[in-house]
Amino acid sequence: MHLHAQQSHPPAPLLTLNALDTLWLQVTGTLCNLACRHCFISCGPKNDNHPFMSVSQVAEAISGARAKGVRDYYFTGGEPFMHPDIFRLIDIALDAGPLTILTNGILIGADEAARCREIFDSSRHSFDLRVSLDGTSAAANDPIRGGGSFEKIMAGIRALADAGLNPVLTVTEVDEATPESREKFRTLLAAAGLQRPRMKFLAPFRIGREERRGRSYERFERLAEGDLIEGEEELLQCASSRMVTAKGWYPCPILIEESGARMGGTLEDATRAIRLDHPACYTCHVEGVSCRT
Amino acid sequence: MSGRSTDTPGSDRFTIAVFGGVYNNYLALEAVLEDAQARGAVSKYCLGDMGGFGPHPDRVFPLLRDHGVRCVQGNYDHSIGHGLDDCACGYTDPRDNHFAQISYEYTRANTSPENCEWLRALPPELRLSLAGRRVLLAHGSPRRVNEFLWESTTPDPFIERLLAEHDADLVLVTHTGIHWSRQLPDGRGVINVGAIGRPANDGSTAVWYCLLHVDPSTKDLVHELVSVAYDHERLAAEMRAEGLPEEFVETINTGWWTTCLEILPAKERHRSRY
Numbered sequence: 001m002h003l004h005a006q007q008s009h010p011p012a013p014l015l016t017l018n019a020l021d022t023l024w025l026q027v028t029g030t031l032c033n034l035a036c037r038h039c040f041i042s043c044g045p046k047n048d049n050h051p052f053m054s055v056s057q058v059a060e061a062i063s064g065a066r067a068k069g070v071r072d073y074y075f076t077g078g079e080p081f082m083h084p085d086i087f088r089l090i091d092i093a094l095d096a097g098p099l100t101i102l103t104n105g106i107l108i109g110a111d112e113a114a115r116c117r118e119i120f121d122s123s124r125h126s127f128d129l130r131v132s133l134d135g136t137s138a139a140a141n142d143p144i145r146g147g148g149s150f151e152k153i154m155a156g157i158r159a160l161a162d163a164g165l166n167p168v169l170t171v172t173e174v175d176e177a178t179p180e181s182r183e184k185f186r187t188l189l190a191a192a193g194l195q196r197p198r199m200k201f202l203a204p205f206r207i208g209r210e211e212r213r214g215r216s217y218e219r220f221e222r223l224a225e226g227d228l229i230e231g232e233e234e235l236l237q238c239a240s241s242r243m244v245t246a247k248g249w250y251p252c253p254i255l256i257e258e259s260g261a262r263m264g265g266t267l268e269d270a271t272r273a274i275r276l277d278h279p280a281c282y283t284c285h286v287e288g289v290s291c292r293t
Numbered sequence: 294m295s296g297r298s299t300d301t302p303g304s305d306r307f308t309i310a311v312f313g314g315v316y317n318n319y320l321a322l323e324a325v326l327e328d329a330q331a332r333g334a335v336s337k338y339c340l341g342d343m344g345g346f347g348p349h350p351d352r353v354f355p356l357l358r359d360h361g362v363r364c365v366q367g368n369y370d371h372s373i374g375h376g377l378d379d380c381a382c383g384y385t386d387p388r389d390n391h392f393a394q395i396s397y398e399y400t401r402a403n404t405s406p407e408n409c410e411w412l413r414a415l416p417p418e419l420r421l422s423l424a425g426r427r428v429l430l431a432h433g434s435p436r437r438v439n440e441f442l443w444e445s446t447t448p449d450p451f452i453e454r455l456l457a458e459h460d461a462d463l464v465l466v467t468h469t470g471i472h473w474s475r476q477l478p479d480g481r482g483v484i485n486v487g488a489i490g491r492p493a494n495d496g497s498t499a500v501w502y503c504l505l506h507v508d509p510s511t512k513d514l515v516h517e518l519v520s521v522a523y524d525h526e527r528l529a530a531e532m533r534a535e536g537l538p539e540e541f542v543e544t545i546n547t548g549w550w551t552t553c554l555e556i557l558p559a560k561e562r563h564r565s566r567y
């Protein structure tokens with residue numbers, strides 16, 4: 001499998017950063033308390049390829065982003081709530097703008113949920129949580145996310161619901177989506193106490209562990225100059241966002257484990273144009289994927 | 294059309310009215326025009342989205358023209374004006390799209406060719422100079438017709454950037470349907486004037502718009518967001534008679550949104566009933 005067999009391809013489109021609207025922070029790097037089979041960056045308890053960010057790294061990235069007029073912030077990982085200073089990091093981000101945390105919810109118990117609620121109420125900016133789940137039962141979810149994970153994730157969702165918060169449920173659609181399958185998620189959330197469910201369905205990325213789980217990218221699934229349709233440049237998340245980890249700056253969360261994707265050690269390094277030469281860019285192009293809420 | 298024309302009212306004693314999101318609600322439009330007149334507005338501006346949601350699309354146009362309202366083009370106006378297939382609101386929830394499509398098709402079918410032509414010709418923005426401030430009137434945001442500027446997701450540094458990039462001291466927008474305003478320490482800022490076609494998802498049937506005038510003592514521009522009651526029961530009855538979705542009628546009657554909730558940020562969603 002040659003991920004970068006560019007020699008046989010025409011040059012990929014070059015995409016300039018229109019404006020830095022969104023900053024993604026990989027606060028816990030690739031460390032996660034799950035090891036989901038579809039995880040596009042192969043996170044897990046032992047993957048410290050990208051370690052935790054320090055509080056000062058986070059503060060520095062956010063202050064640079066603030067100076068550039070960034071509109072919103074996202075924390076991801078790995079699992080952000082594994083970070084020992086997560087609530088300090090949340091305060092730092094919410095002081096600068098709205099924050100969304102992508103979490104599997106497992107570490108959110110009653111105390112954490114209550115703390116989140118307090119922050120939600122006192123912040124002038126929106127504070128949002130996105131919890132990911134893959135099936136409406138342990139039988140459907142656990143083969144993908146790991147044994148026992150369904151119950152733990154649902155416990156986290158219930159804790160948030162009990163605290164009066166309404167997280168967005170994100171579902172990676174490994175198989176074909178149907179209205180019925182989506183309705184099942186609605187029922188599940190209602191049973192967990194979320195009467196006004198918020199749901200987001202995502203297309204899977206066939207890199208990382210997902211490449212081994214499902215089919216990998218075909219060689220033609222690669223973008224070439226001229227492939228982008230009119231107006232698409234603006235829709236791709238890498239046209240208006242960047243990712244920072246403990247190891248530096250990247251075009252997007254999807255590519256942080258891909259060799260050659262690192263743009264440098266500073267925000268300034270990360271403002272240059274990028275070449276959309278990765279097969280995952282093809283998924284973005286076809287599915288119109290945006291990771292925003 | 295450049296939309297860069299600059300208007301300067303003659304004296305520094307004036308009031309102007311700015312509203313948006315008419316959504317076919319000609320009864321609310323009448324009430325707002327009357328209210329603005331009573332409060333001494335010398336000129337009136339509309340930030341777009343004339344259609345959608347309510348009944349009898351063609352009834353708002355004579356009102357806008359007769360009152361000399363200067364208008365900006367919204368995403369809905371662009372879509373209806375050009376006869377596009379949908380309103381370009383960008384909802385992803387199938388239920389939202391279902392309802393949005395019903396009102397879009399109703400509006401398209403009931404907007405005359407002359408009014409479509411008028412919508413097509415609207416400028417994307419207007420610029421005014423008021424009390425020495427550069428005022429920019431846009432639909433969604435100064436940079437994108439369908440960008441949502443919500444209170445809880447529009448931080449100050451982002452406002453600073455928008456103002457700097459668009460050579461403005463004050464930006465007025467609509468498109469979200471919920472009014473709010475923010476003033477930076479130096480007096481510059483953003484006002485979302487809300488919508489007059491649909492209540493603000495706050496349990497009240499009234500609708501909101503904005504008045505701008507010069508403070509006689511400081512000589513600086515000040516604004517006021519005001520709510521206006523109108524005959525919403527009559528509107529609800531007309532919507533039913535036109536066969537528009539009962540979900541929309543409920544919003545008019547209760548002040549709570551029943552669809553398109555997905556677009557609300559967490560904080561604004563938390564305050565809503567559904």
Ligand code: SF4
Pocket residue numbers: 032033034035036038039040041042043044077078079103104132
């Ligand atoms: S998909 Fe999310 S929860 Fe699962 S291993 Fe990856 S980072 Fe962890």
Ligand code: SF4
Pocket residue numbers: 236237238239251252253254255274276278280281282284285
């Ligand atoms: S994977 Fe998607 S978001 Fe990342 S650089 Fe490629 S096109 Fe952009």
Ligand SMILES: [Fe+2]
Pocket residue numbers: 342367368369432439467468469
């Ligand atoms: Fe709009």
